[in-house]
Structures are given as structure tokens and as C-alpha cells.
Amino acid sequence: MKSKNSLLFRSRISERKYREIVKYFVYDFSSTQIAELVDINRNTVNRYITLIRERIALFQEETGELDGEIELDESYFGGKRKGDKRGRGVTNKVPVFGIKKRNGKVYTQIIKNASRAQILPIIKRIINKDATIYTDGWRAYDGLVLDGYKHYRINHSKEFSNRRGNHINGIENFWGWSKMRLAKFRGVSRKSFYFHLKECEWRFNNREKSKKELYVTLLSILRD
Secondary structure, three states, rough: OOOOOHHHHOOOOHHHEEEEEHHHHHOOOOOOHHHHHOOHHHHHHHHHHHHHHHHHHHHHHOOOOEOOOEEEEEEEEOOOOOOOOOOOOOOOOOOEEEEOOOOOOOEEOOOOOOOHHHHHHHHHHHEEEOOOEOOOOOOOHOOOOOOEEEEOOOOOOOOOOOOOOOHHHHHHHHHHHHHHHHHHHHHOOHHHHHHHHHHHHHHHHOOOOOHHHHHHHHHHHOOO
16 A cells, blocks of 8 residues: 555555554553554564654654753663672663753763763764753763853762752653663663664653644654
């Protein structure tokens, strides 16, 4: 069946069933639940969900430059801590750098480590020089003022915020929300983690929309 939707164009399922998969994906149902509701093999459902996540990831990477008040932070996903080791560079975990515009969208990127060499190019690519940046005291953020940014730090060993609004609560809330959501999968492979991460980013950025609005938004993305 020929359709404006590029994913459906090569599909062997009907447009009605395809749209049902998209709808139940928006409702965050599992592939098993979707397969039962749509009456399609679960492997077929998984294939479409993978394609949907890949398209969402491409869309999210088109994030434009962010300005205003921006929070930066890194977090670590997956794996388990060994012994008492804590902090940056935790073994067996995937490091992710996050940028959050206050009262706005979030952008994430998987990084090799939390070094300045990894983080600074992302900051320069995503954040406008007129922005005001808030971070914790991690040394990778040293010198942002010299790079042309207005920069404030919060010392987590002493406080989590202060009267001047120096905090990174927004991006930390996103980390917590994402980890709670991903926990339901009971483990995400490193191969597919990027696409799950971008799905979390997309859902968070559209959290104010109703399910119906989100469904329409996703159909629009899938048509591109």
C-alpha cells in the first residue's frame, strides 16, 4: 500500500495496524502488549518499534542551538557499581552528557568519558554564547567563562541550590525520570541504549502534550 509514511511504504501490514502500533508505542505499551492488541507477531512489532526509535533519534539530533538559562550535567546508565566505587567513570556504565534549557527541552549525547575534551565540543555546538550556564563543580567545566559563556557553579558538597538560582535540578530530574522509565525494560543492551535514550529525551521534551497530540506529533516525524 502506497502511503505518505515512509516506514509504511515498504510494509506488509495494513495502514490501520501500522497506526495502531504507533498509537500503542505512544502509550508506552510493551511489544508483547502491542502484539496482542494488534494481533501481530511480536517480532514484527519489535521491528517496527526499532524503526520508530531510530526515526525519533534522527529527529532529536536535529536540535537547534539553545539559549537562555542552561543546566549541564553527566550521568551514568546501566551496569552495576562494584564495591564502593562512585562518581565519574563508574565501571560498566555508559556515560551520558546532558544539556537542559530551563523550562524547555533537554539534549543528551553518549560520551566516552566526562573529560573537557569530550564535553566542550558538544557545549559549543548546542549552546549559544549568550546563554547562562549552570553546572556542578566538576573540573571539565573549568574555563567556560574564557570560552565566552556566563557560568555559575553549585557546590553539591555544601548545597543543592542557592538564592541566586544556582542549581541543576532540571537536568537531574531528567536523569532520575529516564532511569526510572528504563528500569521497566529490565536491562537495555548497549547496542540499543542510544535509541532508548533518545526516546526518553523525546518523551520528556513533549511531556506537556496529551497522548493524542503526541500521536499526531510522532506520525509527523515518521512521515519525514
